[in-house]
Amino acid sequence: MTSDQGLACDGIVDLDAANAWESLPVRRRRRHRVTVLLDPVDDAAVVATLLDVHDPTGPVVTVHPTPATHSSSALALDILAALGRPVRYLAAEKANAPSSLWHAVRAWVAAEDIERLVVLRAQRLHRDSWNALLDLWRETGVGLVLVCHATSRPAVLAMLPAGVNPRVVASVSTLLRHFPPARSPEIDAEVEGVARSA
DSSP states (O other): OOGGGTSEETTEEOHHHHHHHHHSOGGGGSOOOOEEEEOTTOOHHHHHHHHHTOOTTSSEEEEOOOTTOOOHHHHHHHHHHHTTOOGGGTTTTTOOSHHHHHHHHHHHHHHTTOOEEEETTGGGSOHHHHHHHHHHHHHHOOEEEEEEOOSOHHHHHTTSOTTOOOEEESOHHHHHTTSOOOOOHHHHHHHHHHHHHO
């Protein structure tokens, strides 16, 4: 395991992250690139298309972040809701601390084998939310798609930390060519049956 997998830092290995990485299906251990879709006019058709490919059981989940929030916890709750998880019980279970929420996000992204996580209006997110998303990308290998309704490519790319070199696309059709095909309900049922019999 190497630091470029996002699991080690200054010689200290995060064993939870290391175990999570090792438990991922082999095809998921390859980290997908971060992709930025530039949609300068905030085209309703682009948003509708990305919402149409949303499937909470994978392979593509589209998140519409709550507006006017600066908390990475709010984004974690939005992702959990997009994954179809019941978020209203988290406070009662005292699982609403940011670290607990993002731990739950990582667990569900891995459990549902999500291949692409599309985040709409990413240019409005606070830097803490961008960092949390990039941590999720590093730790799970999920293909992170940041949809930025901004006209300036340099301004968007300046929001990413050094070392993250995203694929930048300017059309939703180009983006969708990189998406996995929709899963067949029959295949999902077959996989679940095999898992239960194991």
